[in-house]
Amino acid sequence: MKPRRLSSGILLPSGFLFAGAAAGLKKAGGLDLGLIEAPAGTAAAAVFTTNRVVAAPVAVGRLHLRAAGGRVRAVIINSGNANCATGPRGLRDCLRVCEQVAESLGESRERVFPSSTGVIGVPLPAHRLLAALPRLLRGRRASPAALRQFARAIMTTDTRPKLASVRFRYSGSVAVLTGVAKGAGMIHPQMATMLVYLFTDIAATPAELRRCLRPAAARTFNRISVDGDTSTNDTVLLLASGSTGAHHPERKSKGGAHAHRRPAPADRRRFIAALEAVCASLAEQIVADGEGVQHLVRLRVEGARTEAEAQQVARTIANSSLVKTAWAGADPNWGRILAAVGRSSVPVDPSRIDIFLGAQQVCRQGAACAFDERRAHRTLSQRHFDVSVRLGRGRAAASFLTCDLTADYVRVNASYRS
Secondary structure (H helix, E strand, O other): OOOOOOOOOOOOOEEEEEEEEEEOOOOOOOOOOEEEEEEOEEEEEEEOOOOOOOOOOHHHHHHHHOOOOEEEEEEEEEEOOOOOOOHHHHHOOOOOHHHHHHHHOOOOOHEEEEEEEOOOOOOOHHHHHHHHHHHHHHHOEEHHHHHHHHHHHHOOOOOOEEEEEEEEEEEEEEEEEEEEEEEEOOOOOOOOOOOOOEEEEEOHHHHHHHHHHHHHHHHOOHOOOOOOOOOOOOEEEEEEEEOOOOOOOOOOOOOOOOEOOOOOOHHHHHHHHHEEEEEEEEHHHHOOOOOOOEEEEEEEEEEEHHHHHHHHHHHHHHOOOHHHHHOOOOOOHHHHHHHHOOOOOOOOOOOOEEEOOOOOOEEOOOOEOOHHHHHHHHHOOOOOEEEEEEOOOOOOOEEEOOOEEOHHHHHHHHHHOO
């Protein structure tokens, strides 16, 4: 069951407060510290980077989620410093910030969830964050302006904030789900340099949120790539406040305590559809804002034996420097795509492969076919365009979002620390 179309404006799920402030971490100045305050008892679920090198806030975030039984009272995020490869000091700094946020809210430290993004290997100037916290806390509001401030505070090389909202029916009421993301480089499947925060006002258990978040992330954030790199801080956090009327009545257990009732199947489907719609929008916004990106490419691989096969082929094409530079020049060099398919480790039969640029077929059964090269060039000159590959092996398919590779990407990353 599909949710309503994504809202053209920003919707605020009930119960959440947001704030952004400047703590002095970014050399260029500006907002670099963000806060989300959630109602007591807010349920949470998260997925993290699969990189074996993880930042201090990822380690602390995992620990706090377990210790608090999947309940989060506040989220504190800084940009401008990843607090990664900073040793025991990095962990201590992260915990100090969590402690001060928790003390200000009258909560336990374990109910504060931290995130960081920025340069790796530089000690976190925790004293600056601690000095800015009172100002940050005073500024928290339940308003679109405060949410936009928060969205800007978590940006690094992003050129614009990334937000998406949707309304959906849930248990006889109207619920809201809104997401905020940052990410422009080091974007690759199995998470990337992205931070994503998703808020909804339905009531749910942490276990229910986990069951919904993992497949949604797999179908959206794990099917995008800008440059083939995976970072150390990547986090997607889903929070459910239970602050709206859109919740299931509790039933009494045998011992007299209240227990959460599982959502009806139709409600669960609507929530999953809403979650995937917001995640898909944020994923596309991340790729479209990739460092130096001129073209967003919607890649579709069909005719695989399994979905995993299709994803493997798509990932190989999406991360080919030769393919991506051809796209940067709007060059319909389909041979580079064919070569990428051939080295994907999927046992394809070249004589069965077809390739399309937009609606035009440019390769038939693994060989050249007549096509209008000017028309193909015009297709690849568009800001967004489609590329499809048919393997002729089976019926499975996968979609993937990727982009071109430009000289601006090199410029941005060559001077990132300067």
